[in-house]
Amino acid sequence: MSRRLLLAGGGHSHIEVLRRWALAPEPGIELVLLSPDRHAAYSGMLPGHIAGHYSHTDCHIDLDALCDAAGATRIATTVAGLDPLARRVIAGDGSTQDYDWLAINVGSTPATAGIAGSDRHGIAVKPVARFLAHWEELRAAALSAPRALELVVVGNGAAGVEVVLAMQRRIAGEGGRAHFTLVGDSPELLPAHPAAVRRRFAQKLKDRGIRLRMGLPVIRASAGLLKFADDSSLTFDEVLWITGAGAPAWPRTSGLECDERGFIRIDATLRSLSHPEVFASGDVAGMVDAPRPKSGVYAVRQGPPLHDNLRCALRGEPLREYRPQRRALALISSSDGSAVASYGPLSWQGEWVWRWKERIDRGFMARYRGNSDKN
Ligand SMILES: Cc1cc2nc3c(=O)[nH]c(=O)nc-3n(C[C@H](O)[C@H](O)[C@H](O)COP(=O)(O)OP(=O)(O)OC[C@H]3O[C@@H](n4cnc5c(N)ncnc54)[C@H](O)[C@@H]3O)c2cc1C
The missing domain is CATH 3.50.50.60 (FAD/NAD(P)-binding domain)
Structure with missing residues (x-):
């Protein structure tokens, strides 16, 4: 049997x-x-x-x-x-x-258990299929909105930073209208990465008009409003949860x-x-x-x-x-044709890092399409 x-x-x-x-x-x-x-x-x-x-x-x-x-x-x-x-x-x-x-x-899935209302408001980056379907709707809304949409990404790790830069690039490139804010509960961006990487991304976000709101945990989400631990708040048209793993x-x-x-x-x-x-x-x-x-x-x-x-x-x-x-080596893209490599205390940046990342990623995918080496 x-x-x-x-x-x-x-x-x-x-x-x-x-x-x-x-x-x-x-x-x-x-x-x-x-x-x-x-x-x-x-x-x-x-x-x-x-x-x-x-x-x-x-x-x-x-x-x-x-x-x-x-x-x-x-x-x-x-x-x-x-x-x-x-x-x-x-x-x-x-x-x-x-x-x-x-x-x-x-x-x-993003760990949002401590944020009241997060299961009813906003969209989590995982499951990915649901997130991507929602992203298509958001893009369409940004194109037809009578005013710029207020989009908030909660999560200041590499995934949150990459996604907010990618969204900004796509919506701006298509002529859509949106303002972005990246929210994180630690004082700095990318707390798991060296200072040089944090500085590089802080500058990139600034150059791309993405606002930062760091250092305070979100404690509650309700329709169009995030509440922080100090009782301050932030309004949004959409909030995206890209917090650490739960x-x-x-x-x-x-x-x-x-x-x-x-x-x-x-x-x-x-x-x-x-x-x-x-x-x-x-x-x-x-x-x-x-x-x-x-x-x-x-x-x-x-x-x-x-x-x-x-x-x-x-x-x-x-x-x-x-x-x-x-x-592990982290290759963090900035959706501008370049990327940053972060490895322990070391980091590198440039278009060559993006090309390197692209080679690794496409090579990985090829393994599962039956068109690469068998081992
Ligand atoms: C935007 C973003 C970018 C990232 N970039 C990187 C990166 O560049 N490098 C890196 O190392 N990490 C990156 N990460 C982290 C990475 O996504 C995760 O660490 C990785 O996916 C974990 O792999 P996994 O195999 O455990 O799970 P997953 O890749 O999440 O796969 C799990 C699968 O199981 C399915 N599933 C879920 N629940 C159930 C269930 N109950 N029953 C059956 N199936 C289920 C899911 O749909 C999914 O297909 C990124 C994360 C995000 C959100």
Whole structure:
């Protein structure tokens, strides 16, 4: 009888599992992907897509094509819960899916739990498909609005900075009318990056007319109004949530061991600390021995060891330990034909950095289109 390996979520690690599975399928294993969307977004190219530099196809991976190649089935649903004792996933539509082995790579969503009303007002950058549909409406509204729209991006990390620059470039380039404000709760932009990177982006935002409002957390969102911790406020026509990563609630409520923020605790083999038949990777997981920031780089790098360890687990062989790299290179685009590279205390800027980023990103996508090296 065949055994069932469920992949929950078409994240950056699971696309690599599928790609490698296609090269050598495992006999006697039914491989199933649970993903509500046919297309998985590659977030490294998302700001470029918002800016109009990349098409939707350029920055999305066709999960059905990957599943076809791997002999896997995609079931179009979300994971809403888990019964780990019964080895059963509860899907968003109430149906259930049994598994022998489960791997979870569902990413994160912006952490806005502490902001009252954020679930009813504004739009979060993830899920990406919903965000992009909303972005199209926003662009159209900026073109036809009788006055400039007030657009607020909450989140002063790299993603928030890239997205606000991309939106400004696109709307201004199309003749739309909008004012932008970037809001962050730390005193400085890009707190995880060196001072030179922060200075460069502060200047770019200023040059592009994007206002900054730093140093105070937003505590409440209501129709057209953000309230800050000091009781000051900011009006908006639309607010976009691009705050740091937050975990889905269901891993914790299902009984998987999670850290204090709700991310699944995994060991060096990428296996759940509490449930050895469950693996997790990417943003939704936290490696207890080697904690790292939530970043696509780590989700991508976990793909090959996750694939190898799933095979080992299925074959009853010992798992191998994986040690993530200590730090990741961030290539942050400014949607003006240039980008900034940030690596530990070092940074570089220029058109060549953008070309470098573009080469890396397009190379990454080519791996999942079957038109590049097979290894
Ligand atoms: C605008 C932006 C730009 C970024 N740029 C970079 C960058 O340049 N470099 C970098 O390293 N990081 C970047 N990041 C961070 C990066 O997006 C994440 O760290 C990365 O996507 C995490 O990968 P993942 O595989 O864990 O999850 P994801 O890439 O988010 O994939 C998870 C998948 O699971 C699906 N899913 C979600 N919930 C469920 C569910 N309940 N059931 C089934 N499926 C589900 C999602 O739809 C998605 O397809 C950026 C983030 C943003 C928002």
